[in-house]
Amino acid sequence: MLRRIWLTVLFAVLLTGCSSTPAVPTATPGIPGVKPVSPPVQVENFTLTGMNGSPAHLKDFEGKSVLMVFGYTHCPDICPVTLARFKQIKQLLGADADKVQFIFVSVDGNRDTPERLTEYLGLFDKDFFGLTGSEDEARAVITLFDGVFTIKDAEGLRKDYLVEHTASSFLMDAEGRWVRTYEYNTDPNIVATDMLKVISSPSATSSS
Amino acid sequence: MRSRLMLLVVVCFVGMALAFSSVVADDGLYVRVAHLSPMSPQVDVFVNGSKVFEALDYRAVSEYVSVPAAALQVVVVPAGGEIADSVTEVPLDIDLAAEHGFFTLAAIGILEDGTFDIILLPQDGAMMDMDMGMGMDMNAPMMPEKASITVDTISISGAYARATTDMPMGNMGGMAEATPEGGMAMGGMAEATPEGGMAMGGMSMNMNDVSAAYMHIENTADQPDVLLSATTDVSDDAQIHQTTVDASGVAKMEHMEGGIEIPAQGSIDLAPGGYHIMMMNLKRPLAMGETIHLTLSFQSGVTISFDVPVMPIGM
Numbered sequence: 062m063l064r065r066i067w068l069t070v071l072f073a074v075l076l077t078g079c080s081s082t083p084a085v086p087t088a089t090p091g092i093p094g095v096k097p098v099s100p101p102v103q104v105e106n107f108t109l110t111g112m113n114g115s116p117a118h119l120k121d122f123e124g125k126s127v128l129m130v131f132g133y134t135h136c137p138d139i140c141p142v143t144l145a146r147f148k149q150i151k152q153l154l155g156a157d158a159d160k161v162q163f164i165f166v167s168v169d170g171n172r173d174t175p176e177r178l179t180e181y182l183g184l185f186d187k188d189f190f191g192l193t194g195s196e197d198e199a200r201a202v203i204t205l206f207d208g209v210f211t212i213k214d215a216e217g218l219r220k221d222y223l224v225e226h227t228a229s230s231f232l233m234d235a236e237g238r239w240v241r242t243y244e245y246n247t248d249p250n251i252v253a254t255d256m257l258k259v260i261s262s263p264s265a266t267s268s269s
Numbered sequence: 270m271r272s273r274l275m276l277l278v279v280v281c282f283v284g285m286a287l288a289f290s291s292v293v294a295d296d297g298l299y300v301r302v303a304h305l306s307p308m309s310p311q312v313d314v315f316v317n318g319s320k321v322f323e324a325l326d327y328r329a330v331s332e333y334v335s336v337p338a339a340a341l342q343v344v345v346v347p348a349g350g351e352i353a354d355s356v357t358e359v360p361l362d363i364d365l366a367a368e369h370g371f372f373t374l375a376a377i378g379i380l381e382d383g384t385f386d387i388i389l390l391p392q393d394g395a396m397m398d399m400d401m402g403m404g405m406d407m408n409a410p411m412m413p414e415k416a417s418i419t420v421d422t423i424s425i426s427g428a429y430a431r432a433t434t435d436m437p438m439g440n441m442g443g444m445a446e447a448t449p450e451g452g453m454a455m456g457g458m459a460e461a462t463p464e465g466g467m468a469m470g471g472m473s474m475n476m477n478d479v480s481a482a483y484m485h486i487e488n489t490a491d492q493p494d495v496l497l498s499a500t501t502d503v504s505d506d507a508q509i510h511q512t513t514v515d516a517s518g519v520a521k522m523e524h525m526e527g528g529i530e531i532p533a534q535g536s537i538d539l540a541p542g543g544y545h546i547m548m549m550n551l552k553r554p555l556a557m558g559e560t561i562h563l564t565l566s567f568q569s570g571v572t573i574s575f576d577v578p579v580m581p582i583g584m
Contacts, residue, residue: 134477134479135477135478135479135549136479137479137480137481137510137522137545137547137548137549138481138510138512138522138541138542138545138547139512139514139520139541139542141431141541141582142541142542145582180477181477183435184433184434184435184477184582185582208518208519209517209519213522221506221549221550223522225519225520225521225522226519226520227517227518227519227520228514228518228519228520229518242518244514244518245514245518245520245542246514246542
């Protein structure tokens with residue numbers, strides 16, 4: 062386990078070292094793309110609809126850390142990238158992946174039925190969980206993370222409308238506290254390494 | 270190679286853990302096996318005398334394993350068997366006909382009625398199921414077979430489209446052509462997997478109807494050019510878009526109605542999270558290993574029509 066962490070850290074360091082991505086200027090020192098939530102925020106227990114069509118509550122996942130992202134299945138560019146990265150993160154977590162529930166929350170309940178979510182997430186990983194709900198329900202949840210979304214269908218006429226949405230991912234610890242925000246496209250190695258800290262040492266979350 | 274009894278398609282490999290304990294080189298040869306032969310047992314697969322894939326079940330797809338040469342002799346045996354237990358009369362000779370790349374062997378047909386065969390699918394676009402746990406960056410351009418083309422002053426490289434299904438469905442069509450009996454085999458699969466979600470052609474698969482194409486475009490002219498429009502055979506609704514993620518983390522998409530300017534002697538990248546050719550309402554699922562036809566029109570009058578490979582959704 063320790064060895065895995067060290068390996069991961071090593072790779073993260075190596076990858077960061079040779080990454081050609083321009084460094085993101087950050088006001089505060091820290092890991093680029095990783096924003097600790099300090100102090101952690103206890104997320105209220107919300108309810109949406111799960112992939113089986115039944116109500117699903119945040120509390121259902123208590124005991125596991127939750128990595129959550131908002132998106133929609135008709136998303137042509139951003140969401141597939143994020144979910145592919147979730148898949149890589151899960152692989153990087155190795156055995157510790159069992160301690161994490163990956164969740165994709167739809168901001169497009171009109172089109173994203175539980176069935177469609179199941180098909181879509183199955184493209185990436187059968188263990189990813191999808192939640193959907195009405196526009197108001199989704200908005201209430203994304204607001205908990207200071208996120209937003211805008212359905213670009215002012216006239217309500219288009220079938221193939223796009224949705225602008227917060228693309229960051231949010232990590233909650235096993236007690237349901239929001240402890241990290243990972244910016245879109247943060248290197249999966251960095252995210253996985255940081256998540257291992259949260260997963261393996263609960264005390265780190267409160268001290269961060 | 271078309272010998273009648275090949276065994277299930279399985280190709281799994283052996284020692285994959287071993288093979289992947291080191292960083293995978295772009296220039297290696299990798300093979301995996303897909304067991305798509307219904308009513309066949311769990312199998313082991315020997316490649317060139319070594320057991321490479323073990324205990325592959327029907328519908329299982331193995332990891333990629335590294336192979337030293339393009340000429341493969343494949344023997345499929347019931348799980349736990351030896352080479353002598355081969356389900357086919359003779360070993361199957363398969364020539365990858367390449368010096369590097371990722372390939373999938375598919376076991377198709379049915380043993381009992383003599384339609385069993387192992388076929389080589391078109392070269393894979395990418396490593397799908399490889400254990401990425403060793404810190405490999407999936408963004409690294411690992412697939413040399415992305416499309417490149419030059420017409421007059423425009424050079425395109427690294428072009429690909431994202432798959433919308435996790436099964437090599439286009440290849441399944443190809444299989445049916447390659448072995449007329451394949452169609453029956455697929456019907457058999459449908460029966461075998463009634464729970465299959467999207468029962469496309471009887472296969473259980475996941476899919477989506479939105480995709481995007483990405484590439485690098487270079488303008489060698491002494492004046493700027495503009496990528497004005499894109500059309501494709503798989504969608505009537507292809508648009509040039511730009512994704513931006515603002516400081517607050519919100520992703521927005523903009524339809525580039527005026528196109529994208531390419532500087533004189535300069536280039537632009539169409540890449541995830543930036544410019545891309547968005548394709549909505551796809552007429553068919555895009556499967557890894559297929560190509561789509563793309564036509565790009567530039568202000569300079571250059572028009573480029575070319576085939577673009579479909580890469581896995583997971584990359």
